Each structure stands twice: as C-alpha cells, then as structure tokens.
Amino acid sequence: MDVYFYEAFEEEAEALKSLLGNQISYDLTDKTIQEAGHINPPARLISIRTQSIVPINWANKLDGILSRSTGYDHLKKYLETIHSQLPCSHLDEYATHAVAEHAILLMLALLRRLPQQMTQFQHFDRDGLTGEECAGKNLLVVGVGRIGSEIAKIGAALGMNVRGVDIVQLNNKVHYCEKEEGIAWADVIICSMNLTNENRGYFSYDLLKQAKHGILFINIARGEHAPLSGLLKLVQDHHIGGLGLDVFEDEPNVAVALRSGHTNTSAETQAIAALLQHSNVIFTPHNAFNTIEAVRQKSQFSVDEVLYFLKNKNFQCRIQ
Numbered sequence: 001m002d003v004y005f006y007e008a009f010e011e012e013a014e015a016l017k018s019l020l021g022n023q024i025s026y027d028l029t030d031k032t033i034q035e036a037g038h039i040n041p042p043a044r045l046i047s048i049r050t051q052s053i054v055p056i057n058w059a060n061k062l063d064g065i066l067s068r069s070t071g072y073d074h075l076k077k078y079l080e081t082i083h084s085q086l087p088c089s090h091l092d093e094y095a096t097h098a099v100a101e102h103a104i105l106l107m108l109a110l111l112r113r114l115p116q117q118m119t120q121f122q123h124f125d126r127d128g129l130t131g132e133e134c135a136g137k138n139l140l141v142v143g144v145g146r147i148g149s150e151i152a153k154i155g156a157a158l159g160m161n162v163r164g165v166d167i168v169q170l171n172n173k174v175h176y177c178e179k180e181e182g183i184a185w186a187d188v189i190i191c192s193m194n195l196t197n198e199n200r201g202y203f204s205y206d207l208l209k210q211a212k213h214g215i216l217f218i219n220i221a222r223g224e225h226a227p228l229s230g231l232l233k234l235v236q237d238h239h240i241g242g243l244g245l246d247v248f249e250d251e252p253n254v255a256v257a258l259r260s261g262h263t264n265t266s267a268e269t270q271a272i273a274a275l276l277q278h279s280n281v282i283f284t285p286h287n288a289f290n291t292i293e294a295v296r297q298k299s300q301f302s303v304d305e306v307l308y309f310l311k312n313k314n315f316q317c318r319i320q
Helices: 011-019 056-061 072-084 094-109 116-121 146-157 179-185 228-236 253-261 265-275 294-314
Strands: 003-005 026-028 045-049 064-067 138-142 159-166 188-191 213-217 240-245 281-283
Touching: 011 026, 011 294, 045 094, 045 294, 056 072, 064 072, 064 294, 094 116, 094 146, 094 188, 094 213, 094 240, 094 294, 116 281, 138 146, 138 179, 146 159, 159 179, 228 240, 228 265, 253 265, 265 281
Parallel strands: 003 026, 003 045, 045 064, 138 159, 138 188, 188 213, 213 240, 240 281
Antiparallel strands: none
16 A cells, blocks of 8 residues: 555544545554554555654665654654664644643643542532632743744733743743743743753753742643653642643553553553542643644645655655
8 A cells, every 4th residue: 555544543534534535545543553563564655643663674664654743753763763864754833723722721720620620529519629810820931932932822811921941032022031040930831842852851850849839830742851750759749739741751652551551561651640649630642732623734734745755755844
C-alpha cells in the first residue's frame, strides 16, 4: 500500500478517510507501532503521532515518516539514532487555539476546584469548594511562541497579569522576565515550550520549590520539561496547589501501559497513579489539540503532505 497511518483515533480516522477517498491505497490503526506488533513496516511510507516508537531496523525499509504533530523532537531523536537522511516530516501549526484554550481550561478547573465539585455533588456539599477568580492573578507563560502567545492573550482578557519567559523575545505585547523572577512572582505557571536537549527537566523540583506556596502548574508542551518525581513530591508537600498535565514523561510507554492496564511497569506510571490520588490534580490524555476544527485542519495537512511525498519522493516540510 502507499501509506499506513498509526495512532489514528476515531474522529481523525474518519477525517482522513473522507479526504483520501480512493486517491491512494492506505490503511490505518488506532494503535502505536509497538502496540500493533508489526515486525516490518506495512508500507514504505508511514505516518505516526508522538507515541509510536519506530524500530531502528525499519530505517532501511522506509522511504519516509510523517508525524501528524507539530512537535518533532521524537523524529529528530530517531534520525540521530539511525544516523540517516531518511525523509521525515511534521505538520505546520494546526491547533494553536485548541491547545491554548485547553491550558486555560485546566487553569480554570483547578482554580474553581472542579474535580472536588464533581465528587461532592453527590451530597450537594459545598464545604471546602471555595475557589478563586482569574482577575488579578499573576500568569507566567514559559515559551511564548504561537501557542504561548495565545495563552498570554486569553489570560490578559481574563484580567490576569501576564509575563513571559523565552530565550527569543518576539511578542511585543508580553512583558518578559527571567525565569527565577517569574517563578517567584507567578500564581499560575503554564509551560508551552518546544522540547530541546537544553530544556529537558527545565521545571525541576528545585526550581518549582522557589514558587509561591499553592502555585498552579500546567503543562501542555512536553512531559520531559517537568519530571513527574519532582511534581509528585511538590504535590505531596502541598507546595503545588493544583497540577494540570496533558503531556507526560516517557509518553509512548506510559500511553501503552495505561491502555493495557500494566501500570506498575515504570516509575512514571507509578508516579501518575500516586498523583491521581490527589483531588487537586487533573490529567488529560495528550488531548489539548483535539477539537473538530483542529482535527479537520490536521487531517488536511496530513493528506496534502502524503500526496506530495508520493508524487515527489520528498516532503514539503522536511526535518533537517
């Protein structure tokens, strides 16, 4: 077949089928490569998301890999591992508004104690449910790219005081500061950085310990920015007042473990299980991008890139 799509959840699969029609031969699955158990690639061109681990021995059996994601650190890592010029591509930004809104959703839910409200509704009990309003709170956005800029804009519209941290200061509507200053100032921290070798573990236990007691921390970027072990200790110590994560360390293995029910297989899944015992913690399954509008655009970008590759044997948006 021409292309095989991994990690195509139900709505995305329907969008891809609708756009592709009978133009090419293809198949798809909602499973990752490791869950599908394929010994060899089912097509010379494969498309994945962020949770598939491409086997090293597939490198010379593939003509190309398309990741249906904006981030591509996982593909760069693969190319470095195989020491190859295998054509790989990712998608242009397709979910800026969706991801920014999800970050704000997590913030609002934590400020208003939404998980506790849902639990206590059974007894119509309001004790301990007094929340906080956004207006006047200090919001620190770490990583002020397209998504971070949108988060900053929404935060300002909600009446928040907004500052940003970024090594490249391109948004003239954001007041930038150094990370230590921002961490100490913030009531809410939202991570929206891209992942590089330099910023892995950026939000260490020691850095977040410098934040105010009761800080809200939200990560919609990459799990590797904020080690789960440090977050767990900060939640257990009641230093973090609310934690919202849409991304996780070692996410390919975490996702497979959670779907299979084998949650005692790694330190990451054990930390997740421990964190979920706390009512001020909200986790979502790397779902910030997932709106009707974004999935439609994402699928169109994916089909355009696949068709371009099949015609030209290269990608329009090739990772170098």
